[in-house]
Amino acid sequence: MALTQHDIDLEIAAEHATYEKRVADGAPVEHHPRRDYAPYRSSLLRHPKQPPVTIDVSKDPELVELASPAFGERDITEIDNDLTRQHNGEPIGERITVSGRLLDRDGRPIRGQLVEIWQANSAGRYAHQREQHDAPLDPNFTGVGRTLTDDEGNYRFTTVQPGPYPWRNHVNAWRPAHIHFSMFGTAFTQRLVTQMYFPSDPLFPYDPIIQSVTDDAARQRLVATYDHSLSVPEFSMGYHWDIVLDGPHATWIEEGR
Amino acid sequence: MTKIDTSRPESVLPTPSHTVGPFYGYALPFPGGGDIAPVGHPDTITVQGYVYDGEGKPLPDAFVELWGPDPEGNVSTTDGSIRRDPAGGGYLGRNGVEFTGWGRIQTDANGHWYARTLRPGARGRSAPYLSACVFARGLLVHLFTRIYLPGDKAALAADPLLSGLDAARRDTLIAQDDGKGTYRFDIRLQGEGETVFLEFQ
Numbered sequence: 216m217a218l219t220q221h222d223i224d225l226e227i228a229a230e231h232a233t234y235e236k237r238v239a240d241g242a243p244v245e246h247h248p249r250r251d252y253a254p255y256r257s258s259l260l261r262h263p264k265q266p267p268v269t270i271d272v273s274k275d276p277e278l279v280e281l282a283s284p285a286f287g288e289r290d291i292t293e294i295d296n297d298l299t300r301q302h303n304g305e306p307i308g309e310r311i312t313v314s315g316r317l318l319d320r321d322g323r324p325i326r327g328q329l330v331e332i333w334q335a336n337s338a339g340r341y342a343h344q345r346e347q348h349d350a351p352l353d354p355n356f357t358g359v360g361r362t363l364t365d366d367e368g369n370y371r372f373t374t375v376q377p378g379p380y381p382w383r384n385h386v387n388a389w390r391p392a393h394i395h396f397s398m399f400g401t402a403f404t405q406r407l408v409t410q411m412y413f414p415s416d417p418l419f420p421y422d423p424i425i426q427s428v429t430d431d432a433a434r435q436r437l438v439a440t441y442d443h444s445l446s447v448p449e450f451s452m453g454y455h456w457d458i459v460l461d462g463p464h465a466t467w468i469e470e471g472r
Numbered sequence: 473m474t475k476i477d478t479s480r481p482e483s484v485l486p487t488p489s490h491t492v493g494p495f496y497g498y499a500l501p502f503p504g505g506g507d508i509a510p511v512g513h514p515d516t517i518t519v520q521g522y523v524y525d526g527e528g529k530p531l532p533d534a535f536v537e538l539w540g541p542d543p544e545g546n547v548s549t550t551d552g553s554i555r556r557d558p559a560g561g562g563y564l565g566r567n568g569v570e571f572t573g574w575g576r577i578q579t580d581a582n583g584h585w586y587a588r589t590l591r592p593g594a595r596g597r598s599a600p601y602l603s604a605c606v607f608a609r610g611l612l613v614h615l616f617t618r619i620y621l622p623g624d625k626a627a628l629a630a631d632p633l634l635s636g637l638d639a640a641r642r643d644t645l646i647a648q649d650d651g652k653g654t655y656r657f658d659i660r661l662q663g664e665g666e667t668v669f670l671e672f673q
Contacts, residue, residue, distance in 0.1 A: 246486040248612040255491075257610030260526035261661050265641075267615075267671040270633060277596025279541050280603050280616070280672060284574030287551030292558045301561065315474070320486065322478035333499030341495040359499040395493065397500060403539050404672040406605055408614060409490040427612050428488040436487050440474050457476040461486035463672050 218256075218385035220421060226254040227426045234429035246433045246461065254423035256384050272404070272463045280403045281464065286329035286363060296362035298334075298374035306356035308337025308375030310451035313439065316368040317398060318459045319405065324368025325460065331361045331397040332372060339378030339392075348380050373451060379418055391418035391425060396458070404462035411456050412438045489613040494533055496607075501535060501578040502554045504565040506587035508538065508575040511568040513590060515543045518654045519619060519647060520586035523579055523606065526662030530583020534608035536659070537576045538587050538619075540601070545593030548573035591621070591653075599627040599634065601645075606659055615669045619657045620646045637668060644668050 230252065238244060250262035272281055294300045299310060317325040335341050335358060338350040342357050356375065364370050377392045393410040400406070412425060416438075419425055428434040436459075445453025477483050492500070509516040519538070523531045541547050553572040555564040566572070577585045592600045602619040620628060628634055634642050644667045647655035660667050 247489045250612050250615075252612060255610070255612065257491075258612055259610075260529075261531075261608055261610035262612075263615070263662055263666055263669055264526075265666050265668070267669045268633070268637070270670055270672050272672050275596045275598070275632065278598065279539060279547060279592075279595060279601075282547040284539055284553065284572065285549050285551045286553070289552055289564075290554045290556060292556045292561060294561075295556065316476070318476060318478065318484065320484060322476065322481060322484040331500060333496060335495075341498075343495040343498050345497075346495060357498070395490075395496065395499070397492075403603055403605070404616075406537075406614060407487065407489060408492050408607060409487055410493075424490060424612075427490075430488075433485070433488045436474055436485065437490070438474060442475075456474045458487045459476060459484055 220385060220387055223254050223385050223388075223423055224421070227423060230254065231426070231429050244433070245430050248427035248429070252423070252427040255427055283328070283399055283401050283403050283405070286399070287327075288363070290329065291361050291363060296360050296370075296372050298356065298358060298360045298372065301357055302355040304355040306336065306353050306375050308356075310373065311376050312371065312373050312445050312447055312451045312453045313394065313411070313456060314369065314371040314445055314453070315456040315458060317364045317370060318368055318457060319400060319464060320459060320461060324364070324366070325400050326364055326366050326368060328364050328399045328401075329361060330364060330370045332359070332394050334358045334374065334377040334394040335380055337375050337378050339380030350378070350380070376413070376452075384423060389418050389421065391416040391422050398458060398460060400460040400462065400464060402462065402464035405460040405464055406462070407458070407460050410437065413454065414438055414441055491609060491612050492607045494609045496535070497533070497578060501576060503563050506575050506577040506585070507566060508572065508587055508589035510571055515591045516588055516653065517591045517621070518586060518588050519602065519657055520584065520654070521656050521658040522583045523585065523608070523659045524583070524661065528663070531579055531608055532581045532583055533579070534583070534606060535576060535578045536585050537574065537605040537607070538589060539574050539603040539605070540589060540592040541573065541595055542571055543591050543593045545595045594627065597630070597632055599624065599631040604659070606661075608661075611661070615661070616672070617659065617667050617669050618645050619655075621655060622646050622649050641668050
């Protein structure tokens with residue numbers, strides 16, 4: 216029997232109810248998905264069964280994980296944050312500006328660090344050879360960008376609105392439109408890869424990947440806000456998305472960076 | 473809800489993690505990602521292995537990031553791991569001279585990965601190790617582990633992490649010496665011989 220959207224909907228609802236009950240019974244709020252989240256079928260064989268071993272970083276400030284790889288001006292080019300200018304012609308689609316701040320858990324900006332993005336084109340097709348979705352490639356759009364945060368932790372990308380696309384988790388599975396983000400902090404422990412979504416996407420309830428974040432408030436933090444002040448007149452629509460990196464860091468290393 | 477008001481600490485909450493999905497391959501990996509050691513450096517080691525799922529099948533759609541100190545135990549603050557070409561828009565690659573300590577390596581179609589880096593020196597109370605972070609389609613939150621090198625039994629026995637693990641689990645964190653500076657380190661995401669993964673607090 217092919218797995219239907221209805222089957223997945225029931226599983227998503229059950230996972231959500233289980234989480235809500237755990238929290239009501241006093242368990243801590245979970246900001247991240249559990250790696251073991253069955254509605255996303257690819258997770259079944261790819262999550263550890265053993266609990267992770269906890270390392271208390273306060274016991275050893277010398278841990279290499281408390282430092283972070285460094286990136287600099289030579290790791291990006293000037294137009295790497297403008298995905299509409301990487302080819303000879305203009306990509307097709309609705310131009311957007313996506314901007315926000317990269318922060319740590321204390322709300323302090325993470326300066327001069329690498330932010331990488333990748334996304335589907337406006338038709339919902341990735342420029343990836345294994346992508347099977349029968350939607351047109353755009354010769355003027357690759358969908359890859361990178362930038363360094365500035366002294367206030369700001370990043371900014373110009374791109375086109377990605378399209379939603381089908382995938383094979385179950386019959387008639389569709390991913391809400393999203394942009395993949397990869398970030399570094401001041402410590403390797405803060406490493407984050409995630410996806411940014413757009414406001415009011417009707418696909419949210421059906422998608423086991425966004426629903427893997429079972430906490431309602433946490434899930435909202437993956438959704439950008441439309442920001443008219445970021446819209447560029449006669450050019451692009453603006454979205455604001457701040458990112459907060461989890462994970463402990465050695466605050467004393469950051470001084471002077 | 474995604475404008476964070478930093479004057480209200482209670483509103484500064486983590487952005488949730490998500491899987492990298494299947495299509496990062498044209499975005500994140502870069503040429504020479506695993507060639508971390510400066511060219512011809514005498515302390516170069518090769519680390520290689522496979523990433524396996526719960527059925528023992530290798531993952532062709534995972535990548536590993538390595539992060540380690542130099543042989544003296546110093547952490548690099550040098551950028552330039554993914555130098556770009558401002559003229560053509562492609563990659564220049566590492567310059568082969570400087571050590572950045574960091575690399576990103578995509579598994580190949582067989583699920584195999586390799587890196588050439590510098591033998592890590594000891595830091596603090598730990599035995600020498602490389603930090604490794606695993607990303608894959610199907611993995612909703614990346615996984616941290618460590619690649620310890622065999623050899624110095626006293627240092628391994630005194631390591632605060634290793635000394636707290638039972639023998640079978642401990643061995644999943646210690647690479648196998650294949651001679652000539654080459655080490656094998658397989659990553660098993662689930663099941664028999666499951667690699668020890670770490671969380672930091």
